[in-house]
Amino acid sequence: MAQKHNVIVAALLAAIAMVMPALAQENTPNDPRLFTPGKLTVSTSEPSYPPWVLDNNPESGEGFEAALVYALAEQLGFKREDVVWVDVTFDGAIAPGPKNYDFSIQQISVTPERAKVATFSDVYYQSDKAVIALPDSAVASAKSFADLKQARWGVAVGTTDFDYVTNVLGIDNAAVYDDQAGVFQALQGGQIDATIAALPTALYATAVQVPEAKITALLPKDPKDEGLALLFASGNPIVPWINEGLAAIRDNGTIDELVQKYLVADPNIPVISE
Template sequence: MSDRFLTPFLALAAALTLATAAPAQDTGTPDDARLIHPGMLTVGTSDPVYPPWMMNDSPESGEGFENALVYALAEEMGFQRDQVQWVRLTFEQIIAPGDKPFDFAINQVSVTPARAEVAGFSQVYYQSDKAVIALPGSPVEGAASFADLRGARWGAAIGTTDLAYLESVLGATDVAVYDDQVGVFLAMQAGQIDATVAAVPTALFATAVQIPEASIVAILPPDAHDEGHGLLFEQGNALIPWVDAALTRLIEAGTVQELVNTWLVADPSLPIITE
């Protein structure tokens, strides 16, 4: 073949090689083609959401620990505030295996070995102790050990680490299971259960607003198999290193701790039960 015919083929081959070898110019920017919707950061959370994690059932407000964290993270990644869009799902839909309609989700999702088998996670951004919530006169009042707690009638929301904690850590039997936390509180008010557990920030809000006749009667240590809360991704999502690097910078800068201090304030005088 003459040089006149060979040259165009060589030029085309070189162009294809360059296109394959060179990374996309928009990788790691808001126009990253790996995003669910390039130009937008799509974030999943539950419906409804609760304080102090997110205030007034409004993720878009940025008022609350987790949505404030998302907007700080989005800015660190190069997104404008109006380039963040929220997708509302049930907690079960968020943690279920399979395709996700979001880039990542934030909803107090605890990182556990079982969940890590079907989903991807960022590093942990927060870990909370558990709080025991009960009404006056509950048999868990004055408890000093796990043994004192086990005989109570417990309830928790399906699919949560609260339920796993009661069964696997506390060793409670016949835990009543409800669709959501509101259902758990209604059951407590109806006298169907004696107590429940929740992350300390959730419990503080619940006993102040949702079920003010109840109180936190004890603090329990975290589950050793619960590494803390992380951002949840579809398994194998290529965005994880980019998002995780931005989260690392926020942690190192003290931004995440500032948000913890602003929104997740615990009472240091609460009694602690360790075993």
């Protein structure tokens, strides 16, 4: 009996000895739970657009989300060269199933539907909404939600922009397009008067995609839009560690500095709140 007991104890000790080194490395850059231990593997879209990523080059660390990733990586103990970027479409990022990266960052809004098949980090940014319209549109002089409801609206299907136009502005006849590019084409072609987007997206759109349009008003944050977060495969165990890093760079002012650098609009743009 004593011999059997000793064998069991030895086996347990051996198992503990095997597990302890891995446990000791959790929440460090060598965490065995990372997609590639020693690396922080991050997905974003190809192409990536300003002001989230500048010059379609996340490795530069320029642009709000690219810079945020490198600030987070440094906080977690990674060297700059240990951040690895992979290209994944938005649809691929939010699809259920395993991921070939640690998390995705590409302006992914937290929604209950997505949270059923993926795990989100804490929110890193929540944006105002911006009205995008041509300067000669009646929308350009709108002062209230009632004025906005007189316009012909267009939005991309399945987006928080669609939800906002429908549920907050109370517009139930908006034209629906497959993607934002289709919305902008309709705006340029005079098929719609206005669309809506998160402020940073609107800044880029009016600078590059539809430079003839402008941001005509800012609207309140969507109470049902929880904001943007990093997206992980469902149940990924590194999420609490990543959240600790996000909390640290939020508390030390880094995220606010990046917002001021990349995501601030013209202070003269009017605000419509009701």
